[in-house]
Amino acid sequence: QVELVEFGGGSVQAGGSLRLSCVASGDTSTRRDCVGWFRSHPGKEREGVAAITGSTRYADSVKGRFTISEDNAKDTLYLQMNNLKPEDAAMYYCAASRGFCYDPLNAAEYDYWGQGTQVTVSS
Numbered sequence: 001q002v003e004l005v006e007f008g009g010g011s012v013q014a015g016g017s018l019r020l021s022c023v024a025s026g027d028t029s030t031r032r033d034c035v036g037w038f039r040s041h042p043g044k045e046r047e048g049v050a051a052i053t054g055s056t057r058y059a060d061s062v063k064g065r066f067t068i069s070e071d072n073a074k075d076t077l078y079l080q081m082n083n084l085k086p087e088d089a090a091m092y093y094c095a096a097s098r099g100f101c102y103d104p105l106n107a108a109e110y111d112y113w114g115q116g117t118q119v120t121v122s123s
Contacts, residue, residue, distance in 0.1 A: 002026045002112045004094050009117030016084050016121070022077040022094030022114055034101035034109060035070060037079045039090035039119075046093070048105025050079060057104045062088075084121045091116040 008020040020037065036051030050068035051057045058066060067080040077094050095110035103109055 002096060004096065004112055004114035006092065006094050006114045006117040009092060009119050011120040011122065012084055014084060014086055014121055014123050017080070017082045018084065018119060020079040020081070020092055020094075020117060020119075022079075024075040024077075024096065033099055034097040034104050035077050036095050036104055036110065037068060037077070038093045038095055038107055038110075039088075040093070040116075041090050046107045048107065049092070051101070051104035052077075053101045053104045059105060081119070084119075086121045086123045089119055089121040091118050093117075 002024055003026045004022055004024055006020060006022050012018055034051055034053040037049045038046045039049050040046045049059050049062055050066055052068055052070055056068055065083045070077045093116045094114045096112045097110045101109040
């Protein structure tokens with residue numbers, strides 16, 4: 001079993017930046033072929049933001065503004081978010097899969113989830 005905990009959410013003005021962190025604990029030796037960040041807006045399905053599965057993948061809405069990275073030595077996943085927009089405001093979740101991801105930005109591919117961290121962006 002792998003536990004994921006997110007940090008770094010908060011409130012910023014439009015154009016500002018935040019860096020989210022996701023720390024894995026538990027059986028971190030468990031193979032995690034895909035790791036990613038997702039977000040949810042009230043009343044909407046969870047959407048993939050960015051993922052790493054060998055290479056990186058980004059949702060079109062965040063390309064050029066968000067950067068996903070990982071530090072395997074620290075079992076930590078990051079999401080650097082720059083030039084934030086009001087529409088980026090959401091609950092952000094990190095996730096990890098046990099196996100290969102055919103569609104890394106599809107939430108159904110993932111087995112482990114954090115509890116989420118809230119990002120608020122004011123205009």
